[in-house]
Amino acid sequence: MGQRMSTPTKYRFSFGPWNISEGADPFGPEVRKAFPHEKKFALYKPMGFDGVQFHDDDVVPGVDDLTPAQISKQAAKVKKMLDNQGLVPEFVAPRLWFAPQTVDGAYTSNSAKDRKYALERTLRCIDIAHEVGSKATVLWLAREGTYIRESKNARLAYERILETINTMLDHDKEIDVWIEPKPNEPTDMAYVPTIGHAVALAYASKEPKRVKGLIETAHALLAGLDPSDEMAFALAHDKLGSVHLNDQNGLKYDQDKNFGSANLRVAFNQVRVLEEAGFGSKGEFIGLDVKAMRTQKGSCVTSHLTGSRELFLHLVDKVRSWDQKLEKQLVDARDYEALELAVMKHLMGVK
Numbered sequence: 001m002g003q004r005m006s007t008p009t010k011y012r013f014s015f016g017p018w019n020i021s022e023g024a025d026p027f028g029p030e031v032r033k034a035f036p037h038e039k040k041f042a043l044y045k046p047m048g049f050d051g052v053q054f055h056d057d058d059v060v061p062g063v064d065d066l067t068p069a070q071i072s073k074q075a076a077k078v079k080k081m082l083d084n085q086g087l088v089p090e091f092v093a094p095r096l097w098f099a100p101q102t103v104d105g106a107y108t109s110n111s112a113k114d115r116k117y118a119l120e121r122t123l124r125c126i127d128i129a130h131e132v133g134s135k136a137t138v139l140w141l142a143r144e145g146t147y148i149r150e151s152k153n154a155r156l157a158y159e160r161i162l163e164t165i166n167t168m169l170d171h172d173k174e175i176d177v178w179i180e181p182k183p184n185e186p187t188d189m190a191y192v193p194t195i196g197h198a199v200a201l202a203y204a205s206k207e208p209k210r211v212k213g214l215i216e217t218a219h220a221l222l223a224g225l226d227p228s229d230e231m232a233f234a235l236a237h238d239k240l241g242s243v244h245l246n247d248q249n250g251l252k253y254d255q256d257k258n259f260g261s262a263n264l265r266v267a268f269n270q271v272r273v274l275e276e277a278g279f280g281s282k283g284e285f286i287g288l289d290v291k292a293m294r295t296q297k298g299s300c301v302t303s304h305l306t307g308s309r310e311l312f313l314h315l316v317d318k319v320r321s322w323d324q325k326l327e328k329q330l331v332d333a334r335d336y337e338a339l340e341l342a343v344m345k346h347l348m349g350v351k
C-alpha cells in the first residue's frame with residue numbers, strides 16, 4: 001500500500017444543497033416537504049460538514065435574468081451567510097443542463113448562439129465563485145455528448161471544450177477548473193467520460209496546473225472502471241481537485257447511493273488510495289454526492305449524508321489498522337490469494 005502518512009489527515013467533508021432533496025424522480029413528484037436553502041446551511045456544521053458545493057443558481061437563483069450588480073449583491077449575501085456559519089464554499093459549478101439554450105449541449109452545441117449563452121453563463125459562474133470566496137469551479141459536462149453519433153463532430157466538440165477551458169482560465173486567474181467526468185446520462189455517450197480524458201484536457205490547456213478533475217465513484221463505475229484506480233491516476237498527476245464519493249449498484253442510472261453501501265471493498269480501496277496520497281492534507285474536501293432514498297420519511301432528511309460520512313471514517317480506521325507488514329510479506333511472496341483473504345477478514349473484523 002506504500003508508506004503511511006506521518007501525520008494522519010484530518011478529513012473535512014462537503015456536500016451540495018441538492019443532496020438534501022425532496023425525492024422527486026423521473027417517474028414521480030416530490031414526496032417530502034421542500035426545505036429552504038438558507039436553512040440547509042445551518043445543518044452543515046452540526047452534521048460534521050465544513051464545505052458547501054454550489055451550482056451557480058444555488059447561490060444566485062434566476063441568475064440568467066439578473067444584472068451583474070444584482071448577481072454581485074446576492075453573492076455577497078451568501079458569502080456573509082457562509083462566513084457567519086463558518087462554512088467554506090468549495091466550488092461553484094455552472095448549471096448548464098436546464099436552460100432551453102442547452103438542450104443540445106452547452107460548449108458543444110451545434111448552435112453558435114447557444115454556445116455563446118453557455119460561455120457567458122460560465123463566466124458569470126466564475127464571477128460568482130470569486131465573490132463567494134471559492135477557489136474552483138466544476139464542469140460537469142452534462143449535455144456535452146450525443147444521443148446519436150452523427151449529430152455532432154466529436155473532434156470539433158473536444159476542441160470547443162478546450163477553447164472554453166482556456167477562456168475560463170483567462171477570465172479569472174484565481175479560479176481553478178475541475179472537470180467532473182461521467183460516461184453517460186443524460187446523453188447516450190458523453191464527451192470526457194473518464195478522468196483520463198479530463199487530465200489530457202488539463203495538460204492541453206494553457207495553464208495545466210489550474211485544471212484538475214473531480215471524480216465521482218458512481219461515474220467511474222458507470223464507465224466500467226474502478227474508482228480507486230481512477231483516483232490514483234489523477235493523484236499521480238496531482239490532478240485530483242475533489243471527489244464525489246457515493247456508490248452504484250451495477251450499470252444502470254446514476255444512483256448516488258450511500259458511500260460503501262453497494263460494495264464495501266471498492267469503498268475501502270478508494271479510502272486507501274486517498275489516504276496513501278495524503279489527499280485532504282492541503283485542504284481538499286471529501287465531497288459526498290449521495291441521494292436520500294425516496295422511501296425515507298420526514299423533512300428534511302440527512303441521514304444518508306451523516307451515514308456516508310461515518311462509513312468513510314470507519315474505513316479510514318480500517319485503512320490505518322491494516323497490517324502493512326503482512327501485506328508486504330504476501331506481496332513479496334506473490335501470494336495474492338492469501339492477501340485477498342486477509343483483506344476480506346480485515347474488513348469483516350475477523351482475526
Ligand code: 3MF
Nearest residue numbers: 093138139140180216254289
Ligand atoms: C451528475 C452529478 C452532479 C454534479 C454537480 C456538480 C448532481 O451526475 O454528479 O451532481 O456533481 O452538478 O457539478
Ligand code: MG
Nearest residue numbers: 180216244289
Ligand atoms: Mg457528482
